[in-house]
Amino acid sequence: MKTILAAGFALLATLSAARAESWTSYRIAETGTAVDIPASLFTEIAGKPEGYGQQFRTSDGRADLSVQAVSNQEGxxxxxxxxxxxxxxxIIYKRVTRNFFVVSSTRRDKIWYNRCNFTRGYVHCVLINYPAAEKRQWDGVVTRISHSLRAD
Known part of the structure; x- marks a missing residue:
């Protein structure tokens, strides 16, 4: 019985792991990059990426998010x-258009997802790494982040 209860609690923890209860807009002032991020999930600052932006991670370190912009002076x-x-x-998923690319795959026990939009001399990107075992729980979060990426 204890094993069943422990498994049930573990499942509940996994199901709630990717529940985004509050969202905020993160903006990189220097480049105009903006994106909606789930503030209730990515609660910790985790450093600076290349170029401009910020890295975030979940409080348990299981997932991370980078929002960045880099120069594209070469066009x-x-x-x-x-x-x-x-x-x-x-790479499991790859889509490349005139204005953006999206690539995604798995590495070890994580899914990595990278979307970059191209505008006004900059490449505006979100990079997300999250547990592969929680793919379904993260799908909606990743989709919202990806679709909200823009240059204001």
């Missing part, structure tokens, strides 16, 4: 920019 297309970043092999 690289999304396909050219992505190729120069030398992405890991085994």
């Amino acid at each position: 690289l297309s999304p396909a050219e920019f992505l190729a120069r970043k030398n992405p890991p092999s085994g």
Whole structure:
């Protein structure tokens, strides 16, 4: 009986792990990059990415989010920019258009997701890493973050 209760509590913890109860808009003033982020999930500041922006992580360290903007003075297309970043092999999902790219895959026990939009001399990106075992719980969160990425 104790084993069943422990498994039930573990399942509840997993199901609530990606529940975003409050959202806020994060903006990079220097570049105009803006994105909605779940403030109730990404509660800790986790450093600075390349270029401009901020890295965040969950309080338990299981997931992280980077919001960043880097210069694109060379005017690289999304396909050219992505190729120069030398992405890991085994990408599961890849979509490249004239104005953005999205790539996603798994590495060890995590899903990594990267979306970058191209505007006004900058590349505006969100990079998210989260437990692969919680994919379904994170799908809505990742979708909202991705779709909200913009340059104001």
